[in-house]
Amino acid sequence: MAPLLSMNRISKRRPDKAREWLFDDITAAIDKGERVALLGASGTGKSTLLRIAALLEPIDDGELHLEGIAQISFKPEHWRKKISYVAQAPVMLAGTVEQNLRTASELHGTLFDEPLARRCMAEAELGHLDWKKPAAELSGGEKQRTALVRSLLLRPAMLLLDETTSSLDPTSKEAVEHMLNRWAEREGTAMAWITHDMEQSRSVSDQIWFMGDGKLLERGDTKAFFQGPSTEQARRFIQKPIEREAGGNE
Amino acid sequence: MSNLALVSTLVFVAITAFLSIRKKLGLEKDILIGTVRSALQLLFIGYVLHFVFDTRNPVFIVLILLSMIGIAAWNAGSRAREIRGIRLRIAITLACTEGLTMALLLGFSIIEPTPQYIIPVSGIVIGSSMIVAGIYLNQMKRELEASRGEVETLLALGGTAKQAIQGAVKRSVRSSMIPTIDGMKTVGLVQLPGMMTGMIVAGADPIEAVRYQMLIMFVLASSAALTAILLSQISYRLWFTKDVRLVQSPKQDTKS
Structure with a gap:
């Protein structure tokens, strides 16, 4: 059976220096329900790779396939409904929390599953939140979790999570990790996480993709990666938590 | 409007140019171009309209x-x-x-x-x-x-x-x-x-x-x-x- 998402020889030039590659020749695939943590130093193009997978960024070379069907055969909105990107900096749409949560059902003319939305909000420790409150008034952490639940309610086949817990305190972060793990189990949703938190990458992934030097240097089982990465770059990366945590969105 | 009155309207252009020179605004060239262009464009459209109104x-x-x-x-x-x-x-x-x-x-x-x-x-x-x-x-x-x-x-x-x-x-x-x-x-x-x-x-x-x-x-x-x-x-x-x-x-x- 064809993988859920496959990337074949994806290359992307630097936006500032068009002659140089940000990364090139990236080939990888994710199966239904698989959870991948995408690791690498700042500026290696992790966010760009996820945005490419969500068709929010153009590629300079290569091909994407969804369940074996070339991306070109899809209408972009159909593709994005299946593979949805959740940005690191959450954007609240105009209106209340409830209007934000209803976005996916209103875009696609589907019934709003309120019990599911309430359950997700409670699991994300936002059960106390007044849904009538203007979304713009939420705190950074509340916005990040509301944006995440808003994307979950789309029920995509795959979620692309760009440092989705970066504004959260440890308790909320753990709650979100549990919620997403349960969601993946229940719904069979594949997930690709960008994280700079090694503990998190261990607990939320079955596979690690490690990017460096403009390549996808490693791709393999999470346990095996942390027990003994096969490249020097990955070894150094695991051992230098301070530099890593200083890294931001690229 | 008589021709003399029409020519006299240039006094307003002179005021603009004078202020620009005095205050070193550097707009004299633009004022000159603007004056000539507006006069020519308006005269042109005036004759065009005159012609069109006549021919119908x-x-x-x-x-x-x-x-x-x-x-x-x-x-x-x-x-x-x-x-x-x-x-x-x-x-x-x-x-x-x-x-x-x-x-x-x-x-x-x-x-x-x-x-x-x-x-x-x-x-x-x-x-x-x-x-x-x-x-x-x-x-x-x-x-x-x-x-x-x-x-x-x-x-x-x-x-x-x-x-x-x-x-x-x-x-x-x-x-x-x-x-x-x-x-x-x-x-x-x-x-x-x-x-x-x-x-x-x-x-x-x-x-x-x-x-x-x-x-x-x-x-x-x-x-x-x-x-x-x-x-x-x-x-x-x-x-x-x-x-x-x-x-x-x-x-x-x-x-x-």
């Missing part, structure tokens, strides 16, 4: 209207020249606004079907619509800078181009219509419009001049709405690439 041939009326639309579309399109195909969309919009407005004005016998009415009123409609189109485009550029995150969020949730951009479009349509609507609220109290002033100066009864001005104000309101809404509908897709990503941040047009 509808072909000439259509030619004049088309050239007005072409120039207006070119000018308003320069607000967003990096958006491919925008000038054609503006031209289509202006042609539709002008066509519908004229059809109603002539259909209801509000104005007479003569070049003396059709051409000046069309000039006002097309000129005002050009400004509305320019404001709309400028506002859209600002919106897509400020609301890029909103548009991308909706795209990432599987929204179509139309769904993703509709908030920005609605806000820009509103912004482009506000000056016309505000103008309706203060006309006669703050400013005496050019058409009415011109008629009064030319000897018309002020009440008759006001009746025509009311017509113009209402026509301008509807043409602003038609232009903004039509242009937004036929151009929203141009802000996206073929595969429905927002076009890269167009540079802000700083011209007002």
